[in-house]
Amino acid sequence: MNVVVYVPGDSSALSMGADAVAAAIVQHAAQGRHDVRVVRNGSRGMAWLEPLVEVATPQGRIAYGQVAAADVPGLFAAGFLQGGAHAKRVGPTAEIPYLKKQTRLTFARVGVTDPLDLADYEANGGLVGLRKALALAPAAIVEEVVASGLRGRGGAGFPAGIKWRTVAGAVADQKYIAVNADEGDSGTFSDRMVMEGDPFLLLEGMAIAGVAVGATEGYVYLRSEYPDAKRALVKAIERARAAGWLGADVLGSGKRFDVHLRMGAGSYVCGEETAMLESLEGKRGVVRAKPPLPALQGLWGKPTVVNNVMTIATVPWILQHGGAAYAAHGVGRSKGTLPVQLAGNVKHGGLVEVPFGVTLRELVVDYGGGTHSGRPIKAIQVGGPLGAWLPPAKFDLPLDYEAVAQGGGMIGHGGIVVCDDTTDMASMARYAFEFCATESCGKCTPCRIGSTRGVEVVDKLVAGDQRDKQEKLLRDLCDVMTNASLCAMGGLTPLPVLSALDHFPGDFRKG
Amino acid sequence: MHDRVPSGSGESSPATPAQLAVIDAAIARLVDLPGALLPIFHAIQDELGFVPHEAIARAADALNLSRAEAHGVLTFYHDFRRQPPGRMVLKLCRAEACQTMGCRDLERRLRDVHGVAMGQTAVDGSLTVEPAYCLGNCALSPAALVDGKLVGRIDAARLDGFVHEAKARGGAR
Numbered sequence: 001m002n003v004v005v006y007v008p009g010d011s012s013a014l015s016m017g018a019d020a021v022a023a024a025i026v027q028h029a030a031q032g033r034h035d036v037r038v039v040r041n042g043s044r045g046m047a048w049l050e051p052l053v054e055v056a057t058p059q060g061r062i063a064y065g066q067v068a069a070a071d072v073p074g075l076f077a078a079g080f081l082q083g084g085a086h087a088k089r090v091g092p093t094a095e096i097p098y099l100k101k102q103t104r105l106t107f108a109r110v111g112v113t114d115p116l117d118l119a120d121y122e123a124n125g126g127l128v129g130l131r132k133a134l135a136l137a138p139a140a141i142v143e144e145v146v147a148s149g150l151r152g153r154g155g156a157g158f159p160a161g162i163k164w165r166t167v168a169g170a171v172a173d174q175k176y177i178a179v180n181a182d183e184g185d186s187g188t189f190s191d192r193m194v195m196e197g198d199p200f201l202l203l204e205g206m207a208i209a210g211v212a213v214g215a216t217e218g219y220v221y222l223r224s225e226y227p228d229a230k231r232a233l234v235k236a237i238e239r240a241r242a243a244g245w246l247g248a249d250v251l252g253s254g255k256r257f258d259v260h261l262r263m264g265a266g267s268y269v270c271g272e273e274t275a276m277l278e279s280l281e282g283k284r285g286v287v288r289a290k291p292p293l294p295a296l297q298g299l300w301g302k303p304t305v306v307n308n309v310m311t312i313a314t315v316p317w318i319l320q321h322g323g324a325a326y327a328a329h330g331v332g333r334s335k336g337t338l339p340v341q342l343a344g345n346v347k348h349g350g351l352v353e354v355p356f357g358v359t360l361r362e363l364v365v366d367y368g369g370g371t372h373s374g375r376p377i378k379a380i381q382v383g384g385p386l387g388a389w390l391p392p393a394k395f396d397l398p399l400d401y402e403a404v405a406q407g408g409g410m411i412g413h414g415g416i417v418v419c420d421d422t423t424d425m426a427s428m429a430r431y432a433f434e435f436c437a438t439e440s441c442g443k444c445t446p447c448r449i450g451s452t453r454g455v456e457v458v459d460k461l462v463a464g465d466q467r468d469k470q471e472k473l474l475r476d477l478c479d480v481m482t483n484a485s486l487c488a489m490g491g492l493t494p495l496p497v498l499s500a501l502d503h504f505p506g507d508f509r510k511g
Numbered sequence: 512m513h514d515r516v517p518s519g520s521g522e523s524s525p526a527t528p529a530q531l532a533v534i535d536a537a538i539a540r541l542v543d544l545p546g547a548l549l550p551i552f553h554a555i556q557d558e559l560g561f562v563p564h565e566a567i568a569r570a571a572d573a574l575n576l577s578r579a580e581a582h583g584v585l586t587f588y589h590d591f592r593r594q595p596p597g598r599m600v601l602k603l604c605r606a607e608a609c610q611t612m613g614c615r616d617l618e619r620r621l622r623d624v625h626g627v628a629m630g631q632t633a634v635d636g637s638l639t640v641e642p643a644y645c646l647g648n649c650a651l652s653p654a655a656l657v658d659g660k661l662v663g664r665i666d667a668a669r670l671d672g673f674v675h676e677a678k679a680r681g682g683a684r
Binding site for chain 2: 011012014015016047048050183184185186187188189191192224225226227228262263264265266267268279280281282283284285286300341342343344345346349350372381385415417418419420423428431435438439
């Protein structure tokens with residue numbers, strides 16, 4: 001009988017040798033005349049267990065973690081094709097607490113299915129959302145998204161439905177859907193995991209958005225640092241076109257929607273929506289002043305929905321199950337779930353999709369298991385390089401846009417970077433300015449000049465050169481950057497700087 | 512902040528006829544795309560490993576842009592190289608998650624032990640080291656892209672392995 005063995009093709013798994021494991025399994029199966037079919041699935045998101053090999057058995061899928069190619073002969077000898085005992089056996093995948101406790105809506109299929117198999121996609125709930133959308137009036141699709149309470153997952157947290165309403169209401173000969181796949185924040189990889197592990201989901205979400213607002217063309221702006229996601233998306237777009245659910249006649253509805261993939265070129269600021277539009281137009285990624293809003297004058301001056309990958313990838317679930325079902329998860333004005341990414345010096349790093357409202361402690365300690373090094377946690381940075389450094393005293397904050405903002409931070413794209421007590425927070429503050437200087441688009445002075453001056457002031461402060469005066473100057477500089485920068489790049493760089501200074505003043509006073 | 516200079520930021524030596532053919536073919540293939548300039552530069556670099564100086568004028572002419580505009584685009588983006596890279600390109604992540612797992616030590620090791628500083632190419636042409644700011648492998652830091660392949664949990668030994676592999680590759684460019 002044909003046994004299905006899953007070896008992730010996700011780039012995180014590849015980075016730990018998954019290709020060699022898959023090749024070894026194929027080779028040993030052939031030698032032992034075992035009838036094995038290897039499926040390259042997405043990642044389950046338990047990064048510390050990669051490569052995580054699963055075997056489909058009558059009792060469900062059995063997981064083996066941290067499998068190396070050298071383990072493969074032993075696994076066959078142990079009868080792993082029947083789920084046999086072995087030192088690397090983790091147990092039934094569905095029973096792993098890290099996975100079992102999660103609420104996987106957006107990530108329901110990631111790691112479960114063959115990412116590029118359309119039949120597998122449909123057999124597991126794919127295209128239900130798009131079919132429902134095609135049966136609705138466009139305005140009703142928009143209102144379903146409004147009702148879900150879904151907010152932009154790229155960082156700003158703006159209600160997606162409201163943005164769609166604006167674009168839907170605009171009158172123009174052409175409208176666009178522009179998906180921001182320039183996932184540049186350190187400590188984030190949820191977009192990448194979806195694009196590699198369930199790329200049809202993104203395309204389905206884009207098609208729903210297109211039908212809802214009357215856009216016929218979609219662009220995905222993908223960062224060049226993701227070559228594996230590029231390969232997956234290129235194939236997924238080809239197959240979706242061939243199957244007739246992208247192109248001139250979406251699923252026989254008579255409606256047109258097509259998707260084009262464009263690559264970034266190593267610029268962080270191009271993750272800012274207007275810089276991304278400039279870059280899509282083939283120009284320097286320089287931020288535009290707002291207004292006009294991209295919803296009214298976006299790509300090539302036309303009304304454009306600009307949404308992050310996570311936002312768009314959540315839309316099919318909302319159409320499938322209803323906006324109210326999505327809004328039933330979460331707290332306050334933070335509805336639904338957030339795919340949180342645990343990163344850095346963390347024992348159990350990976351993807352954790354949970355309803356809003358869980359505390360940072362649950363995420364970092366219960367899921368994350370503390371640091372990889374085993375040393376005490378010193379701080380976590382929530383929300384990428386423009387997010388605040390929070391000490392353990394703040395870990396009772398709930399995952400909630402407003403609560404985290406009140407606590408001096410921001411959720412951003414949901415990345416959490418953990419560092420242990422050996423990390424020098426003054427050097428992290430300096431790095432925040434350094435990164436801003438490297439990546440500033442140069443349009444506005446507070447960001448372009450302020451970032452370079454910021455590096456110098458931190459250096460002087462740490463060196464103990466007129467300390468009080470330097471600290472006053474640093475705070476003054478941060479005030480200018482916060483209030484006078486054109487976009488979040490310069491405007492939020494003070495967040496990691498000042499949070500490091502406020503919570504860890506001792507690190508700035510070694511001189 | 513000064514070391515995010517692409518390896519070889521100066522202009523390249525004059526393009527060969529074969530390189531000019533690559534440039535012209537990329538332009539001919541992509542000129543009608545909306546916003547074609549980035550796709551054209553990408554296509555040229557994918558094939559040649561860098562974007563020769565001549566591409567600026569040729570792309571500008573084809574797209575009815577000024578050479579200043581095309582030059583401005585080419586130099587805005589960190590990815591585009593103006594000179595050929597070494598036989599192996601190692602993009603080492605420098606972002607926060609990788610810093611918490613020791614990527615700065617790896618960067619220092621490349622510079623002090625192997626003599627290749629960030630943004631530079633080894634004198635024997637074996638290896639180019641470039642900075643990356645997040646490769647999306649932040650739960651398995653430190654990470655790098657080695658000739659486009661993602662690697663995780665890099666330590667000194669694995670890093671040395673890549674340097675030796677690069678040196679062992681024959682043939683100068």
